[in-house]
Amino acid sequence: MLTKIPNNKNNHFVNHDLKPPLKWAGGKRWLLPHLLPILQKFENKRLVEPFCGGLAVALGLKPKQALLNDINALVINFYKCLQFGLQTNLLMANNETLYYQYRLRLNDLIASGNSDGSESAELFYYLNRSGYNGLSRFNSKGQFNVPFGRYKTINYLQDFSGYKEVFKNWQFLACDFEQLIIRSDDIVYADPPYDVQFTKYAKEDFTWHDQERLANWLGKLNVPVVVSNQATSRIIKLYKKLGFRINKLSAPRMISCNGNRAEAMEILAFKNIS
Ligand SMILES: C[S@@+](CC[C@H](N)C(=O)[O-])C[C@H]1O[C@@H](n2cnc3c(N)ncnc32)[C@H](O)[C@@H]1O
CATH class of the missing domain: 3.40.50.150 (Vaccinia Virus protein VP39)
Incomplete structure (x- = not known):
């Protein structure tokens, strides 16, 4: 509405x-x-x-x-x-190989201290939607270790501009x-x-x-x-x-x-x- x-x-x-x-x-x-x-x-x-x-x-x-x-x-x-x-062109698909590729990339960004910014946000969104049960779990080295979720279908959002106005003063x-x-x-x-x-x-x-x-x-x-x-x-x-x-x-x-x-x-x- x-x-x-x-x-x-x-x-x-x-x-x-x-x-x-x-x-x-x-x-x-x-x-x-x-x-x-x-x-x-x-x-x-x-x-x-x-x-x-x-x-x-x-x-x-x-x-x-x-x-x-x-x-x-x-x-x-x-x-x-x-x-x-945020608006993203990241390829998003319910695919196990892609999931583990993106998880690896996010963990590289974490390990190199570069996990602030839009690339990490886009990867995190994709992994959250596609991973197991919406968990956000990390190992003792701070690496994201949630397995692939195996959902039948997933709806991914690419344009988040609707949130901008509501988040403005938060x-x-x-x-x-x-x-x-x-x-x-x-x-x-x-x-x-x-x-x-x-x-x-x-x-x-x-x-x-x-x-x-x-x-x-x-x-x-x-x-x-x-x-x-x-x-x-x-x-x-x-x-x-x-x-x-x-x-x-x-x-x-x-x-x-x-x-x-x-x-x-x-x-x-x-x-x-x-
Ligand atoms: C039950 S969840 C909150 C759920 C949220 N109210 C919602 O509706 O989605 C608890 C949250 O506490 C965070 N958390 C755990 N330890 C914390 C701490 N010491 N300080 C701040 N946040 C913490 C976790 O990352 C997790 O997101």
């Missing part, structure tokens, strides 16, 4: 149906019906996402101002290129969440890797120590905070102890539980939000 935005000096058209351009493990598009009514109450604030991943929440909410961070430098480089209206950073500087006019939505074993998004694991470090950091902020995570008993205990209010909801995924498959439970934890 293309809509003319009133009071927009340049009479730009903004596409309101922009979908997240990447597939992202742990993406929160499914959570938007729960999150948007809460976050929309703070529409004049800057949205800070310390773990922005596939941007499902930022693109669902489309705040005027946002600080979007992820420790994965390749995904942040991709978004920065979208801010400049700031993208690639660092550990604790390095972010939070302002008094911010609202924070934090979606860290789930508290489960064997979660590997980037080359570092997100350990129980990191879950505690995050909860303590969020607990000290004097701005509205919403956090999502898997509803494990230790996560609920951790956030309750820090004075967060907890809502539980069922997630659209299954987990193994004593050898059976059970519906996973999610929490939303709130601080400084009535």
